[in-house]
Amino acid sequence: MNHGADILLGLQWGDEGKGKIVDVLTKKYDVVARFQGGPNAGHTLEFNGIKHVLHTIPSGIFHENAMNIIGHGVVMDPVIFCKEIDKLMDLEPKCLERLQISRKAHLILPTHRLLDAASEAAKGKNKIGSTLKGIGPTYMDKTGRNGLRIGDIELPDFLDRYNALKAKHMHMLGDFVPVFDLDEAEAAWMAAIERLRPMQLADTDVLIQEAYKSGKRILAEGAQGTLLDVDFGTYPFVTSSTTTAAGACTGLGLAPNRIGDVLGIFKAYCTRVGSGPFPTELDNDLGQAIRDKGHEYGSTTGRPRRTGWLDLPALRYAVEINGVTQLMMMKADVLSGMKELEVCTSYTYRGETISHLPYSLEEDLLEPVYTTLPGWDEDLTGVTDVNDLPQALIDYTRFIEQETGVPVVLISVGPDREQTLWRA
Numbered sequence: 239m240n241h242g243a244d245i246l247l248g249l250q251w252g253d254e255g256k257g258k259i260v261d262v263l264t265k266k267y268d269v270v271a272r273f274q275g276g277p278n279a280g281h282t283l284e285f286n287g288i289k290h291v292l293h294t295i296p297s298g299i300f301h302e303n304a305m306n307i308i309g310h311g312v313v314m315d316p317v318i319f320c321k322e323i324d325k326l327m328d329l330e331p332k333c334l335e336r337l338q339i340s341r342k343a344h345l346i347l348p349t350h351r352l353l354d355a356a357s358e359a360a361k362g363k364n365k366i367g368s369t370l371k372g373i374g375p376t377y378m379d380k381t382g383r384n385g386l387r388i389g390d391i392e393l394p395d396f397l398d399r400y401n402a403l404k405a406k407h408m409h410m411l412g413d414f415v416p417v418f419d420l421d422e423a424e425a426a427w428m429a430a431i432e433r434l435r436p437m438q439l440a441d442t443d444v445l446i447q448e449a450y451k452s453g454k455r456i457l458a459e460g461a462q463g464t465l466l467d468v469d470f471g472t473y474p475f476v477t478s479s480t481t482t483a484a485g486a487c488t489g490l491g492l493a494p495n496r497i498g499d500v501l502g503i504f505k506a507y508c509t510r511v512g513s514g515p516f517p518t519e520l521d522n523d524l525g526q527a528i529r530d531k532g533h534e535y536g537s538t539t540g541r542p543r544r545t546g547w548l549d550l551p552a553l554r555y556a557v558e559i560n561g562v563t564q565l566m567m568m569k570a571d572v573l574s575g576m577k578e579l580e581v582c583t584s585y586t587y588r589g590e591t592i593s594h595l596p597y598s599l600e601e602d603l604l605e606p607v608y609t610t611l612p613g614w615d616e617d618l619t620g621v622t623d624v625n626d627l628p629q630a631l632i633d634y635t636r637f638i639e640q641e642t643g644v645p646v647v648l649i650s651v652g653p654d655r656e657q658t659l660w661r662a
């Protein structure tokens with residue numbers, strides 16, 4: 239029987255380390271497909287002493303036998319995409335042969351970025367903290383049935399369609415003062431569109447179905463994280479796509495009964511970039527120490543990430559929403575040297591103890607309740623055998639397994655491919 243397509247996704251607020259794990263796992267897969275998000279993502283991979291950040295391109299691109307698909311749930315900025323290709327070309331001159339791009343994926347126009355900036359500016363102190371890559375406005379045009387799709391560049395009236403959408407955006411922008419030179423941005427965008435034309439544009443939903451039917455192993459790669467999902471995340475402080483397992487079905491054309499394992503990636507602690515509720519946040523020296531040790535600065539925007547303790551009610555929620563079958567814990571090495579670790583196991587919400595994620599995570603309604611666990615001192619970055627991990631870390635891991643009911647199959651102890659310990 240066909241095992242089905244596996245989905246790999248983040249269980250927190252993004253930046254869990256998905257890029258590294260896709261890269262580690264790719265050897266097992268014939269197809270790696272991105273299903274949502276766009277250049278707001280930054281998937282970091284490190285090997286042979288070199289660090290690579292991918293925004294739009296699937297993290298399987300470094301493995302010569304994998305077919306990489308940019309699915310139709312993704313939104314693409316052609317300028318950022320072409321820059322990624324240019325950087326990759328030195329290392330992987332054949333990368334374009336391994337890449338298939340969905341004709342149905344939507345294009346981010348320069349004016350989508352202006353609309354993003356205008357929307358954030360209008361929100362004042364309630365701003366989302368968007369990466370300002372035009373993600374929200376592009377998905378709005380998609381669901382509003384106004385968007386431009388990559389396949390449209392092959393149509394004779396592409397320019398007319400572009401101009402009609404741009405005119406609509408200019409009308410919406412009114413007297414908003416552009417935050418960049420629009421003419422310049424437009425020229426770069428059109429040049430990038432020309433570069434897209436000879437690439438492998440495809441009906442990737444059909445490719446995925448054919449791959450499934452011929453028994454190929456498929457990995458669907460998520461971006462951002464469950465708590466940024468437009469439905470299940472900390473709305474409105476979320477992104478505009480379905481970051482959860484259901485997004486792999488809609489964003490690639492995979493039927494739900496064709497899903498195999500759901501691999502959930504989480505950090506041994508929590509981070510969040512941008513605004514919005516974060517119950518276990520450590521807005522103090524300890525939080526800063528975790529930020530520094532874990533290099534918690536955005537790979538797309540460079541912004542410092544907010545840091546905090548592991549939040550188990552949120553993790554359990556993410557496990558349920560996604561149907562996670564295997565957990566993978568990242569950055570355990572960052573917690574070395576702490577005498578004690580706090581783990582949030584429930585919340586006090588409007589005076590009652592609850593163990594689920596409520597409708598609102600507003601600070602004045604919700605207080606985290608912590609359990610204290612012993613920490614460990616050992617530097618983990620050189621550990622190569624899972625049996626050499628400190629007992630306190632094993633206990634910490636078992637506690638998470640008990641609380642979520644799902645096995646932690648992998649512990650990551652550093653950014654390199656090699657710093658990956660399998661438990662199963």
Ligand code: IMP
Pocket residue numbers: 251252253278279280366367368369370371373374461462466475476477478511512513
């Ligand atoms: P947008 O998707 O760029 O509009 O951003 C919406 C929210 O999601 C902001 O709080 C961003 O910081 C956050 N966000 C978007 N993409 C990522 C990501 O890849 N990692 C972490 N946070 C992200």
